Amino acid sequence: MSILETKKIVKSFGGVHAVDGLSVGFEKGKITGLIGPNGSGKSTLINLLTGVLPMDGGSVSVSDVDIFKLEPHEVSDYGITRTFQEVRLFEQMKVIDNILVVLTKRNVLSSLFEKHKQFHLERAEEVLKKVGLWEKRNDLAKNLSYGQRKLLEVARVLAMSNGFGSNSEIFFFDEPFAGLFPEMRKIVIQVIKDLKGEGKTVVLVEHNIDIIRELCDNLIVLDSGQLLAIGAPIEVLSKREVMDAYLGE
Numbered sequence: 001m002s003i004l005e006t007k008k009i010v011k012s013f014g015g016v017h018a019v020d021g022l023s024v025g026f027e028k029g030k031i032t033g034l035i036g037p038n039g040s041g042k043s044t045l046i047n048l049l050t051g052v053l054p055m056d057g058g059s060v061s062v063s064d065v066d067i068f069k070l071e072p073h074e075v076s077d078y079g080i081t082r083t084f085q086e087v088r089l090f091e092q093m094k095v096i097d098n099i100l101v102v103l104t105k106r107n108v109l110s111s112l113f114e115k116h117k118q119f120h121l122e123r124a125e126e127v128l129k130k131v132g133l134w135e136k137r138n139d140l141a142k143n144l145s146y147g148q149r150k151l152l153e154v155a156r157v158l159a160m161s162n163g164f165g166s167n168s169e170i171f172f173f174d175e176p177f178a179g180l181f182p183e184m185r186k187i188v189i190q191v192i193k194d195l196k197g198e199g200k201t202v203v204l205v206e207h208n209i210d211i212i213r214e215l216c217d218n219l220i221v222l223d224s225g226q227l228l229a230i231g232a233p234i235e236v237l238s239k240r241e242v243m244d245a246y247l248g249e
């Protein structure tokens, strides 16, 4: 069963059809890999499904409810959360405050001065330990290394999986492994596996085919904003047109 479906969604930038009449479904409780050459529309699709960009046409349904306009502040109400390909943190804030802000869902300023509830602090501790950033909790986000920044974004998304009032069901990860050392990759792999273990739905953009094979139940391949192939990884990856799209990159 699809928890999230797109119906002929369209997004163009000038003359570029970034997402071109795409109809795909994401299965509940599964990990779906979203692959395709650079510029094939993967990030744009995520931006549309998380309300970061408005759709030019088509619609999206979440748990069979049709939505024509997804607003960024509404997507968490639909249980949708994501990481950005270009990490976005509150740079001047401490690592732990970057987590507390999303848990309290207040604006940044009031969150800083608020006396945080014990369960928020416990949740923040739990997710920071999980990604190996607990020791860094009092460092400013801007002082983290590239890989640590990516891990902090993953921790923030993870915090939302049981955010006390904002339970995310659908998680988009846009290239979370890019530029990570092997030890850090292992952490993110485990995070994604555990989310699936909790029955969550994951959509993963990733270029490394070994990681895709290890994690994904389903694969969606985009090319020029259109669906090139969909199905089980082993079948999809053996298709001639999929290989050609990659080799032609």
Ligand code: ADP
Pocket: 013, 016, 017, 018, 036, 037, 038, 039, 040, 041, 042, 043, 044, 045
């Ligand atoms: P992918 O994530 O698969 O690499 P993107 O979704 O980032 O691909 O990009 C799809 C196409 O849309 C590309 O041709 C890209 O240049 C274009 N594009 C994406 N975002 C923008 C934007 N904000 N403004 C103009 N063009 C964009």
Ligand code: MG
Pocket: 042, 043, 044, 085
């Ligand atoms: Mg991208």
